[in-house]
Amino acid sequence: MNKREGEVSSCKKAVSDANVNLSSPIIGAFKVFQQELDTKHDKYERLVKISRDVTIESKRTIFLLHRVTSVPDVEAILTEADAKLDMVRQKIGLIADELRGEDIYQFHRAFTPGIQEYVEAVSFQHFIRHRSLISLEEINARLVFMRTEDPKAPTEAAPVGTHVLTFQVTPSDYLLGVADLTGELMRLCISSVGNGDIDTPFQLSQFLRQIHDGFSYIGNTGPYEVSKKLHTLRQSLGKVEDACYTLRVRGSEIPKHMLADVFTSRTTIMDPEEGVV
Amino acid sequence: MSVTEMFSYIQGFLSADQDVREDIRKVVQTLEQTAREILTVLQSVHQPTGFKEIPSKCMKARELFHTVRTQLSELKTKFPVEQYYRFHEHWRFVLQRLTFLAAFVVYLESETLVTREEAAQILGIEVVREKGFHLDIEDYLAGVLIMASELSRLAVNSVTAGDYTRPIRISNFINELDSGFRLLNLKNDPLRKRYDGLKYDVKKIEEVVYDLSIRGLAKEAETEANK
Numbered sequence: 001m002n003k004r005e006g007e008v009s010s011c012k013k014a015v016s017d018a019n020v021n022l023s024s025p026i027i028g029a030f031k032v033f034q035q036e037l038d039t040k041h042d043k044y045e046r047l048v049k050i051s052r053d054v055t056i057e058s059k060r061t062i063f064l065l066h067r068v069t070s071v072p073d074v075e076a077i078l079t080e081a082d083a084k085l086d087m088v089r090q091k092i093g094l095i096a097d098e099l100r101g102e103d104i105y106q107f108h109r110a111f112t113p114g115i116q117e118y119v120e121a122v123s124f125q126h127f128i129r130h131r132s133l134i135s136l137e138e139i140n141a142r143l144v145f146m147r148t149e150d151p152k153a154p155t156e157a158a159p160v161g162t163h164v165l166t167f168q169v170t171p172s173d174y175l176l177g178v179a180d181l182t183g184e185l186m187r188l189c190i191s192s193v194g195n196g197d198i199d200t201p202f203q204l205s206q207f208l209r210q211i212h213d214g215f216s217y218i219g220n221t222g223p224y225e226v227s228k229k230l231h232t233l234r235q236s237l238g239k240v241e242d243a244c245y246t247l248r249v250r251g252s253e254i255p256k257h258m259l260a261d262v263f264t265s266r267t268t269i270m271d272p273e274e275g276v277v
Numbered sequence: 278m279s280v281t282e283m284f285s286y287i288q289g290f291l292s293a294d295q296d297v298r299e300d301i302r303k304v305v306q307t308l309e310q311t312a313r314e315i316l317t318v319l320q321s322v323h324q325p326t327g328f329k330e331i332p333s334k335c336m337k338a339r340e341l342f343h344t345v346r347t348q349l350s351e352l353k354t355k356f357p358v359e360q361y362y363r364f365h366e367h368w369r370f371v372l373q374r375l376t377f378l379a380a381f382v383v384y385l386e387s388e389t390l391v392t393r394e395e396a397a398q399i400l401g402i403e404v405v406r407e408k409g410f411h412l413d414i415e416d417y418l419a420g421v422l423i424m425a426s427e428l429s430r431l432a433v434n435s436v437t438a439g440d441y442t443r444p445i446r447i448s449n450f451i452n453e454l455d456s457g458f459r460l461l462n463l464k465n466d467p468l469r470k471r472y473d474g475l476k477y478d479v480k481k482i483e484e485v486v487y488d489l490s491i492r493g494l495a496k497e498a499e500t501e502a503n504k
Contacts (some may be wrong), residue, residue: 071500
Protein backbone atom coordinates (compact mmCIF):
# COMPACT_ATOMS: atom_id res chain seq x y z
CA MET A 1 0.00 0.00 0.00
CA ASN A 2 2.76 2.34 1.01
CA LYS A 3 4.74 1.53 -2.01
CA ARG A 4 1.74 2.14 -4.17
CA GLU A 5 1.02 5.54 -2.71
CA GLY A 6 4.64 6.49 -3.11
CA GLU A 7 4.53 5.48 -6.73
CA VAL A 8 1.42 7.48 -7.38
CA SER A 9 2.72 10.60 -5.77
CA SER A 10 6.10 10.42 -7.46
CA CYS A 11 4.38 9.83 -10.73
CA LYS A 12 2.13 12.77 -10.09
CA LYS A 13 5.11 14.84 -9.14
CA ALA A 14 6.93 14.01 -12.31
CA VAL A 15 3.86 14.91 -14.26
CA SER A 16 3.05 18.06 -12.38
CA ASP A 17 6.59 19.39 -12.24
CA ALA A 18 6.65 19.37 -15.96
CA ASN A 19 3.52 21.38 -16.48
CA VAL A 20 2.12 23.08 -13.41
CA ASN A 21 4.08 26.22 -13.02
CA LEU A 22 2.75 29.06 -11.02
CA SER A 23 2.55 31.43 -13.93
CA SER A 24 0.28 29.21 -15.99
CA PRO A 25 -2.86 30.83 -17.36
CA ILE A 26 -5.11 28.66 -15.21
CA ILE A 27 -3.38 29.68 -11.99
CA GLY A 28 -3.43 33.29 -13.12
CA ALA A 29 -7.14 33.11 -13.79
CA PHE A 30 -7.82 31.55 -10.40
CA LYS A 31 -5.89 34.30 -8.67
CA VAL A 32 -8.35 36.75 -10.19
CA PHE A 33 -11.27 34.57 -9.08
CA GLN A 34 -9.85 34.44 -5.58
CA GLN A 35 -9.89 38.20 -5.35
CA GLU A 36 -13.37 38.50 -6.75
CA LEU A 37 -14.79 35.87 -4.40
CA ASP A 38 -13.03 37.34 -1.37
CA THR A 39 -14.36 40.81 -2.12
CA LYS A 40 -17.85 39.42 -2.42
CA HIS A 41 -17.66 37.37 0.78
CA ASP A 42 -16.22 40.31 2.72
CA LYS A 43 -19.06 42.53 1.63
CA TYR A 44 -21.55 39.86 2.61
CA GLU A 45 -20.01 39.50 6.06
CA ARG A 46 -20.05 43.25 6.63
CA LEU A 47 -23.73 43.33 5.69
CA VAL A 48 -24.53 40.48 8.07
CA LYS A 49 -22.84 42.39 10.84
CA ILE A 50 -24.75 45.60 10.18
CA SER A 51 -27.96 43.60 9.94
CA ARG A 52 -27.32 42.11 13.38
CA ASP A 53 -26.84 45.56 14.86
CA VAL A 54 -30.05 46.72 13.22
CA THR A 55 -31.88 43.72 14.70
CA ILE A 56 -30.57 44.33 18.22
CA GLU A 57 -31.36 48.04 18.21
CA SER A 58 -34.83 47.46 16.77
CA LYS A 59 -35.58 44.85 19.42
CA ARG A 60 -34.55 47.30 22.13
CA THR A 61 -36.83 49.93 20.64
CA ILE A 62 -39.71 47.49 20.74
CA PHE A 63 -39.03 46.72 24.42
CA LEU A 64 -38.98 50.42 25.12
CA LEU A 65 -42.28 50.91 23.34
CA HIS A 66 -43.91 48.20 25.41
CA ARG A 67 -43.48 50.45 28.40
CA VAL A 68 -46.13 52.90 27.10
CA THR A 69 -48.85 50.98 28.93
CA SER A 70 -47.38 51.61 32.35
CA VAL A 71 -46.15 55.21 32.20
CA PRO A 72 -48.17 58.43 32.19
CA ASP A 73 -46.10 60.28 29.60
CA VAL A 74 -46.49 58.37 26.36
CA GLU A 75 -45.04 61.18 24.27
CA ALA A 76 -41.70 61.02 26.06
CA ILE A 77 -41.32 57.34 25.23
CA LEU A 78 -42.30 57.91 21.62
CA THR A 79 -39.65 60.61 21.31
CA GLU A 80 -37.05 58.36 22.84
CA ALA A 81 -38.05 55.59 20.44
CA ASP A 82 -37.72 58.05 17.59
CA ALA A 83 -34.16 58.81 18.62
CA LYS A 84 -33.36 55.09 18.78
CA LEU A 85 -34.93 54.49 15.38
CA ASP A 86 -32.85 57.30 13.96
CA MET A 87 -29.78 55.38 15.04
CA VAL A 88 -31.12 52.28 13.36
CA ARG A 89 -31.75 54.28 10.21
CA GLN A 90 -28.15 55.39 10.20
CA LYS A 91 -27.12 51.76 10.29
CA ILE A 92 -29.41 51.06 7.38
CA GLY A 93 -27.64 53.94 5.68
CA LEU A 94 -24.46 51.89 6.01
CA ILE A 95 -26.20 49.01 4.27
CA ALA A 96 -27.22 51.37 1.50
CA ASP A 97 -23.59 52.48 1.26
CA GLU A 98 -22.42 48.91 0.85
CA LEU A 99 -25.03 48.22 -1.76
CA ARG A 100 -24.28 51.22 -3.92
CA GLY A 101 -23.94 50.02 -7.48
CA GLU A 102 -24.74 46.44 -6.53
CA ASP A 103 -27.69 44.26 -7.26
CA ILE A 104 -29.51 44.44 -3.94
CA TYR A 105 -30.95 40.98 -4.36
CA GLN A 106 -27.48 39.47 -4.56
CA PHE A 107 -26.92 40.29 -0.89
CA HIS A 108 -30.53 40.31 0.21
CA ARG A 109 -30.14 37.24 2.42
CA ALA A 110 -27.46 39.03 4.45
CA PHE A 111 -29.63 41.88 5.65
CA THR A 112 -33.24 40.72 5.42
CA PRO A 113 -33.54 39.75 9.15
CA GLY A 114 -32.44 43.22 10.23
CA ILE A 115 -34.79 44.96 7.85
CA GLN A 116 -37.75 42.87 8.95
CA GLU A 117 -37.02 43.74 12.56
CA TYR A 118 -36.77 47.41 11.65
CA VAL A 119 -40.14 47.27 9.88
CA GLU A 120 -41.58 45.70 13.00
CA ALA A 121 -40.19 48.41 15.27
CA VAL A 122 -41.11 51.34 13.07
CA SER A 123 -44.63 50.09 12.40
CA PHE A 124 -45.13 49.43 16.10
CA GLN A 125 -44.19 52.97 16.93
CA HIS A 126 -46.42 54.27 14.16
CA PHE A 127 -49.32 52.27 15.48
CA ILE A 128 -48.93 53.58 19.02
CA ARG A 129 -48.85 57.12 17.74
CA HIS A 130 -51.45 57.05 14.97
CA ARG A 131 -53.41 53.81 15.51
CA SER A 132 -52.93 52.86 11.88
CA LEU A 133 -50.69 50.75 9.71
CA ILE A 134 -47.61 52.44 8.32
CA SER A 135 -47.40 52.08 4.57
CA LEU A 136 -44.45 50.82 2.61
CA GLU A 137 -43.92 54.24 1.06
CA GLU A 138 -43.82 55.91 4.44
CA ILE A 139 -41.11 53.50 5.54
CA ASN A 140 -39.10 53.98 2.39
CA ALA A 141 -39.51 57.75 2.51
CA ARG A 142 -37.55 57.80 5.75
CA LEU A 143 -34.74 55.70 4.36
CA VAL A 144 -33.23 58.43 2.23
CA PHE A 145 -29.72 59.39 3.11
CA MET A 146 -27.69 62.38 2.13
CA ARG A 147 -24.07 61.55 1.50
CA THR A 148 -21.29 64.03 1.02
CA GLU A 149 -19.14 63.21 -1.94
CA ASP A 150 -16.00 61.21 -1.32
CA PRO A 151 -13.34 63.84 -0.61
CA LYS A 152 -10.67 61.63 -2.11
CA ALA A 153 -12.14 61.75 -5.59
CA PRO A 154 -11.75 65.11 -7.37
CA THR A 155 -9.54 67.30 -5.22
CA GLU A 156 -9.67 70.76 -6.67
CA ALA A 157 -12.32 72.94 -8.19
CA ALA A 158 -14.99 70.32 -7.59
CA PRO A 159 -17.66 71.54 -5.20
CA VAL A 160 -18.29 69.17 -2.34
CA GLY A 161 -21.62 67.95 -3.62
CA THR A 162 -24.10 65.79 -1.83
CA HIS A 163 -26.00 63.01 -3.39
CA VAL A 164 -29.02 61.10 -2.35
CA LEU A 165 -28.83 57.48 -1.37
CA THR A 166 -31.98 55.51 -0.88
CA PHE A 167 -32.79 52.17 0.57
CA GLN A 168 -35.89 50.37 -0.56
CA VAL A 169 -37.59 47.87 1.68
CA THR A 170 -38.93 45.10 -0.52
CA PRO A 171 -42.65 44.31 -0.29
CA SER A 172 -41.84 40.83 1.03
CA ASP A 173 -39.70 42.19 3.83
CA TYR A 174 -42.46 44.66 4.65
CA LEU A 175 -45.01 41.89 4.75
CA LEU A 176 -42.92 39.70 7.03
CA GLY A 177 -42.19 42.64 9.31
CA VAL A 178 -45.88 43.42 9.61
CA ALA A 179 -46.56 39.76 10.43
CA ASP A 180 -44.09 40.06 13.31
CA LEU A 181 -45.78 43.28 14.40
CA THR A 182 -48.98 41.39 15.19
CA GLY A 183 -47.19 39.46 17.92
CA GLU A 184 -46.12 42.71 19.55
CA LEU A 185 -49.66 44.07 19.30
CA MET A 186 -50.98 41.01 21.07
CA ARG A 187 -48.53 41.61 23.92
CA LEU A 188 -49.53 45.26 24.02
CA CYS A 189 -53.19 44.30 24.21
CA ILE A 190 -52.74 41.91 27.12
CA SER A 191 -50.58 44.30 29.08
CA SER A 192 -52.94 47.23 28.54
CA VAL A 193 -55.80 45.08 29.85
CA GLY A 194 -53.61 44.49 32.87
CA ASN A 195 -53.30 48.22 33.30
CA GLY A 196 -57.00 48.91 33.16
CA ASP A 197 -57.10 50.40 29.66
CA ILE A 198 -60.39 49.29 28.14
CA ASP A 199 -60.19 51.11 24.78
CA THR A 200 -56.92 49.79 23.49
CA PRO A 201 -57.89 46.08 23.45
CA PHE A 202 -60.90 46.79 21.24
CA GLN A 203 -58.93 48.99 18.90
CA LEU A 204 -56.25 46.34 18.74
CA SER A 205 -58.62 43.51 18.00
CA GLN A 206 -60.14 45.50 15.17
CA PHE A 207 -56.74 46.37 13.77
CA LEU A 208 -55.47 42.81 14.07
CA ARG A 209 -58.56 41.52 12.33
CA GLN A 210 -57.90 43.87 9.42
CA ILE A 211 -54.32 42.65 9.17
CA HIS A 212 -55.48 39.06 9.42
CA ASP A 213 -57.95 39.63 6.60
CA GLY A 214 -55.16 41.22 4.59
CA PHE A 215 -52.94 38.18 5.04
CA SER A 216 -55.78 35.84 4.17
CA TYR A 217 -56.29 37.86 1.00
CA ILE A 218 -52.65 37.36 0.05
CA GLY A 219 -52.81 33.69 0.95
CA ASN A 220 -50.11 31.62 -0.61
CA THR A 221 -49.10 34.03 -3.36
CA GLY A 222 -46.63 35.48 -0.90
CA PRO A 223 -43.22 34.14 0.03
CA TYR A 224 -43.01 30.81 1.78
CA GLU A 225 -42.44 32.28 5.26
CA VAL A 226 -45.78 34.09 5.15
CA SER A 227 -47.82 30.93 5.54
CA LYS A 228 -45.80 30.00 8.63
CA LYS A 229 -46.35 33.43 10.15
CA LEU A 230 -50.05 33.32 9.34
CA HIS A 231 -50.43 30.51 11.86
CA THR A 232 -48.85 32.57 14.65
CA LEU A 233 -50.97 35.53 13.58
CA ARG A 234 -54.12 33.44 14.05
CA GLN A 235 -53.01 32.52 17.56
CA SER A 236 -52.32 36.16 18.45
CA LEU A 237 -55.65 37.23 17.06
CA GLY A 238 -57.35 34.50 19.09
CA LYS A 239 -55.78 35.73 22.30
CA VAL A 240 -56.78 39.33 21.65
CA GLU A 241 -60.34 38.38 20.75
CA ASP A 242 -60.60 36.29 23.91
CA ALA A 243 -59.39 39.23 25.97
CA CYS A 244 -62.01 41.51 24.43
CA TYR A 245 -64.69 38.90 25.02
CA THR A 246 -63.77 38.65 28.69
CA LEU A 247 -63.81 42.42 29.01
CA ARG A 248 -67.27 42.65 27.50
CA VAL A 249 -68.72 39.84 29.59
CA ARG A 250 -67.28 41.03 32.88
CA GLY A 251 -68.16 44.61 31.99
CA SER A 252 -71.86 43.83 31.48
CA GLU A 253 -72.09 42.05 34.78
CA ILE A 254 -71.31 45.21 36.64
CA PRO A 255 -73.56 48.28 36.89
CA LYS A 256 -72.40 51.29 34.84
CA HIS A 257 -71.63 53.51 37.81
CA MET A 258 -69.35 50.91 39.30
CA LEU A 259 -67.33 50.28 36.16
CA ALA A 260 -64.66 52.78 37.11
CA ASP A 261 -64.00 50.91 40.32
CA VAL A 262 -63.73 47.62 38.49
CA PHE A 263 -61.24 48.98 36.00
CA THR A 264 -58.97 50.35 38.65
CA SER A 265 -58.76 46.87 40.12
CA ARG A 266 -58.62 45.20 36.71
CA THR A 267 -55.08 44.06 37.37
CA THR A 268 -56.35 41.41 39.76
CA ILE A 269 -59.28 40.40 37.57
CA MET A 270 -57.12 39.91 34.54
CA ASP A 271 -54.31 38.06 36.22
CA PRO A 272 -55.31 34.60 34.97
CA GLU A 273 -55.36 36.05 31.42
CA GLU A 274 -51.81 37.20 31.77
CA GLY A 275 -50.82 33.72 32.79
CA VAL A 276 -51.87 32.49 29.34
CA VAL A 277 -49.32 34.73 27.68
CA MET B 278 -53.66 54.40 3.38
CA SER B 279 -55.94 51.84 4.98
CA VAL B 280 -54.86 48.36 5.87
CA THR B 281 -56.93 46.86 3.08
CA GLU B 282 -55.47 49.20 0.48
CA MET B 283 -51.98 48.42 1.66
CA PHE B 284 -52.52 44.71 1.40
CA SER B 285 -54.07 44.88 -2.02
CA TYR B 286 -51.08 46.92 -3.16
CA ILE B 287 -48.72 44.24 -1.85
CA GLN B 288 -50.87 41.52 -3.37
CA GLY B 289 -50.60 43.26 -6.74
CA PHE B 290 -46.85 43.30 -6.41
CA LEU B 291 -46.71 39.65 -5.45
CA SER B 292 -48.85 38.40 -8.30
CA ALA B 293 -46.83 40.46 -10.80
CA ASP B 294 -43.75 38.80 -9.33
CA GLN B 295 -45.29 35.38 -9.81
CA ASP B 296 -46.10 36.10 -13.44
CA VAL B 297 -42.48 36.99 -14.10
CA ARG B 298 -41.34 33.77 -12.45
CA GLU B 299 -43.80 31.79 -14.52
CA ASP B 300 -42.38 33.30 -17.74
CA ILE B 301 -38.83 32.62 -16.66
CA ARG B 302 -39.62 29.03 -15.81
CA LYS B 303 -41.00 28.40 -19.29
CA VAL B 304 -37.87 29.67 -21.02
CA VAL B 305 -35.61 27.82 -18.59
CA GLN B 306 -37.40 24.60 -19.48
CA THR B 307 -36.54 25.01 -23.16
CA LEU B 308 -32.96 25.78 -22.16
CA GLU B 309 -32.78 22.59 -20.13
CA GLN B 310 -34.03 20.66 -23.14
CA THR B 311 -31.26 22.09 -25.34
CA ALA B 312 -28.67 21.42 -22.66
CA ARG B 313 -29.74 17.78 -22.58
CA GLU B 314 -29.42 17.55 -26.35
CA ILE B 315 -25.89 18.92 -26.24
CA LEU B 316 -25.00 16.51 -23.47
CA THR B 317 -26.30 13.58 -25.52
CA VAL B 318 -24.15 14.65 -28.46
CA LEU B 319 -21.06 14.92 -26.27
CA GLN B 320 -21.69 11.70 -24.37
CA SER B 321 -20.77 9.70 -27.44
CA VAL B 322 -17.10 10.58 -26.93
CA HIS B 323 -17.07 7.96 -24.20
CA GLN B 324 -17.80 5.25 -26.81
CA PRO B 325 -14.73 3.48 -28.17
CA THR B 326 -15.69 4.62 -31.66
CA GLY B 327 -16.41 8.14 -30.47
CA PHE B 328 -12.77 9.12 -30.00
CA LYS B 329 -12.17 9.61 -33.66
CA GLU B 330 -15.31 11.68 -33.96
CA ILE B 331 -14.46 14.23 -31.30
CA PRO B 332 -14.02 17.13 -33.73
CA SER B 333 -17.27 16.44 -35.53
CA LYS B 334 -19.14 16.03 -32.25
CA CYS B 335 -17.76 19.33 -31.06
CA MET B 336 -18.91 21.00 -34.25
CA LYS B 337 -22.38 19.63 -33.72
CA ALA B 338 -22.41 20.81 -30.12
CA ARG B 339 -21.31 24.27 -31.18
CA GLU B 340 -24.20 24.40 -33.61
CA LEU B 341 -26.58 23.59 -30.79
CA PHE B 342 -25.12 26.46 -28.80
CA HIS B 343 -26.73 28.75 -31.40
CA THR B 344 -30.08 27.65 -30.04
CA VAL B 345 -28.84 28.29 -26.51
CA ARG B 346 -27.91 31.83 -27.44
CA THR B 347 -31.34 32.61 -28.86
CA GLN B 348 -33.05 31.03 -25.86
CA LEU B 349 -30.88 32.99 -23.45
CA SER B 350 -31.60 36.23 -25.26
CA GLU B 351 -35.29 35.42 -24.89
CA LEU B 352 -34.75 34.87 -21.18
CA LYS B 353 -33.14 38.31 -20.91
CA THR B 354 -36.36 39.95 -22.05
CA LYS B 355 -38.42 38.36 -19.28
CA PHE B 356 -37.27 40.51 -16.38
CA PRO B 357 -35.58 43.85 -15.63
CA VAL B 358 -31.84 43.48 -15.97
CA GLU B 359 -30.96 44.97 -12.59
CA GLN B 360 -32.99 42.26 -10.88
CA TYR B 361 -30.78 39.39 -12.06
CA TYR B 362 -30.19 38.01 -8.59
CA ARG B 363 -33.81 38.20 -7.62
CA PHE B 364 -34.61 35.39 -10.03
CA HIS B 365 -31.15 33.85 -10.15
CA GLU B 366 -32.27 30.57 -8.61
CA HIS B 367 -34.43 29.76 -11.61
CA TRP B 368 -31.60 29.55 -14.13
CA ARG B 369 -28.66 28.88 -11.87
CA PHE B 370 -28.72 25.12 -12.41
CA VAL B 371 -29.12 25.23 -16.16
CA LEU B 372 -26.46 27.91 -16.54
CA GLN B 373 -24.00 25.71 -14.64
CA ARG B 374 -24.81 22.80 -16.93
CA LEU B 375 -24.33 24.97 -19.98
CA THR B 376 -21.01 26.27 -18.68
CA PHE B 377 -19.92 22.69 -18.15
CA LEU B 378 -20.90 21.80 -21.71
CA ALA B 379 -19.09 24.81 -23.13
CA ALA B 380 -16.02 24.00 -21.04
CA PHE B 381 -16.13 20.38 -22.15
CA VAL B 382 -16.32 21.32 -25.82
CA VAL B 383 -13.42 23.72 -25.43
CA TYR B 384 -11.39 21.09 -23.62
CA LEU B 385 -12.05 18.44 -26.24
CA GLU B 386 -11.06 20.86 -28.99
CA SER B 387 -7.98 22.47 -27.54
CA GLU B 388 -7.30 20.75 -24.18
CA THR B 389 -7.39 24.08 -22.39
CA LEU B 390 -9.61 25.48 -19.69
CA VAL B 391 -12.35 27.67 -21.01
CA THR B 392 -11.97 31.20 -19.69
CA ARG B 393 -14.92 32.92 -18.15
CA GLU B 394 -14.97 35.32 -21.09
CA GLU B 395 -14.99 32.48 -23.60
CA ALA B 396 -17.74 30.65 -21.76
CA ALA B 397 -19.84 33.79 -21.63
CA GLN B 398 -19.21 34.35 -25.31
CA ILE B 399 -20.29 30.81 -26.23
CA LEU B 400 -23.51 31.37 -24.30
CA GLY B 401 -23.95 34.86 -25.72
CA ILE B 402 -24.00 36.60 -22.36
CA GLU B 403 -21.84 39.08 -20.47
CA VAL B 404 -19.06 38.62 -17.94
CA VAL B 405 -19.57 41.69 -15.79
CA ARG B 406 -22.82 42.32 -14.04
CA GLU B 407 -23.03 45.95 -15.05
CA LYS B 408 -23.37 45.07 -18.73
CA GLY B 409 -26.45 42.93 -18.37
CA PHE B 410 -27.28 39.26 -18.11
CA HIS B 411 -24.00 37.75 -17.02
CA LEU B 412 -22.28 34.56 -15.99
CA ASP B 413 -21.91 34.60 -12.22
CA ILE B 414 -18.44 33.59 -11.09
CA GLU B 415 -19.71 30.84 -8.82
CA ASP B 416 -21.79 29.35 -11.62
CA TYR B 417 -18.76 29.39 -13.88
CA LEU B 418 -16.63 27.62 -11.26
CA ALA B 419 -19.37 25.08 -10.61
CA GLY B 420 -19.53 24.34 -14.34
CA VAL B 421 -15.77 23.79 -14.41
CA LEU B 422 -16.07 21.34 -11.52
CA ILE B 423 -18.74 19.34 -13.32
CA MET B 424 -16.34 19.11 -16.24
CA ALA B 425 -13.62 17.75 -13.95
CA SER B 426 -15.72 14.72 -13.04
CA GLU B 427 -16.62 14.22 -16.67
CA LEU B 428 -12.92 14.23 -17.54
CA SER B 429 -12.12 11.61 -14.92
CA ARG B 430 -14.66 9.40 -16.62
CA LEU B 431 -13.15 10.21 -19.98
CA ALA B 432 -9.70 9.16 -18.70
CA VAL B 433 -11.01 5.71 -17.80
CA ASN B 434 -12.82 5.28 -21.08
CA SER B 435 -9.93 6.46 -23.18
CA VAL B 436 -7.79 3.66 -21.73
CA THR B 437 -10.50 1.19 -22.66
CA ALA B 438 -10.47 2.59 -26.15
CA GLY B 439 -6.71 2.14 -26.33
CA ASP B 440 -5.69 5.78 -26.06
CA TYR B 441 -2.95 5.72 -23.40
CA THR B 442 -1.69 9.27 -23.69
CA ARG B 443 -4.95 11.06 -23.04
CA PRO B 444 -5.20 10.13 -19.34
CA ILE B 445 -1.79 11.67 -18.72
CA ARG B 446 -2.81 14.90 -20.39
CA ILE B 447 -6.06 14.91 -18.45
CA SER B 448 -4.13 14.28 -15.25
CA ASN B 449 -1.92 17.32 -15.87
CA PHE B 450 -4.93 19.42 -16.61
CA ILE B 451 -6.92 18.33 -13.57
CA ASN B 452 -3.92 18.79 -11.31
CA GLU B 453 -3.54 22.31 -12.50
CA LEU B 454 -7.25 22.88 -11.97
CA ASP B 455 -6.96 21.47 -8.47
CA SER B 456 -4.13 23.80 -7.54
CA GLY B 457 -6.19 26.63 -9.00
CA PHE B 458 -9.17 25.80 -6.82
CA ARG B 459 -6.93 25.51 -3.81
CA LEU B 460 -6.21 29.21 -4.17
CA LEU B 461 -9.83 30.04 -3.48
CA ASN B 462 -11.21 30.71 -0.03
CA LEU B 463 -14.57 29.08 -0.34
CA LYS B 464 -17.35 29.55 2.13
CA ASN B 465 -19.46 26.69 3.32
CA ASP B 466 -21.75 26.90 0.33
CA PRO B 467 -22.85 24.65 -2.56
CA LEU B 468 -19.72 25.52 -4.51
CA ARG B 469 -17.54 24.35 -1.68
CA LYS B 470 -19.49 21.11 -1.48
CA ARG B 471 -18.91 20.51 -5.14
CA TYR B 472 -15.25 21.39 -4.82
CA ASP B 473 -14.90 18.75 -2.11
CA GLY B 474 -15.71 16.20 -4.81
CA LEU B 475 -12.80 17.30 -6.96
CA LYS B 476 -10.28 15.31 -4.94
CA TYR B 477 -12.02 12.07 -5.86
CA ASP B 478 -11.74 12.97 -9.51
CA VAL B 479 -8.07 13.75 -9.05
CA LYS B 480 -7.58 10.46 -7.24
CA LYS B 481 -9.33 8.45 -9.90
CA ILE B 482 -7.25 9.93 -12.68
CA GLU B 483 -4.07 9.37 -10.72
CA GLU B 484 -4.98 5.74 -10.36
CA VAL B 485 -5.47 5.45 -14.07
CA VAL B 486 -2.09 7.06 -14.70
CA TYR B 487 -0.56 4.74 -12.13
CA ASP B 488 -2.01 1.67 -13.79
CA LEU B 489 -0.64 2.81 -17.12
CA SER B 490 2.81 3.68 -15.87
CA ILE B 491 3.31 0.47 -13.85
CA ARG B 492 2.66 -1.53 -16.99
CA GLY B 493 4.89 0.65 -19.08
CA LEU B 494 1.94 1.62 -21.22
CA ALA B 495 2.42 5.32 -20.68
CA LYS B 496 6.07 5.22 -21.83
CA GLU B 497 5.14 3.07 -24.77
CA ALA B 498 2.52 5.50 -25.85
CA GLU B 499 4.85 8.42 -25.40
CA THR B 500 7.61 6.93 -27.52
CA GLU B 501 5.06 6.04 -30.11
CA ALA B 502 3.85 9.57 -30.15
CA ASN B 503 7.37 10.85 -30.46
CA LYS B 504 8.12 8.67 -33.47
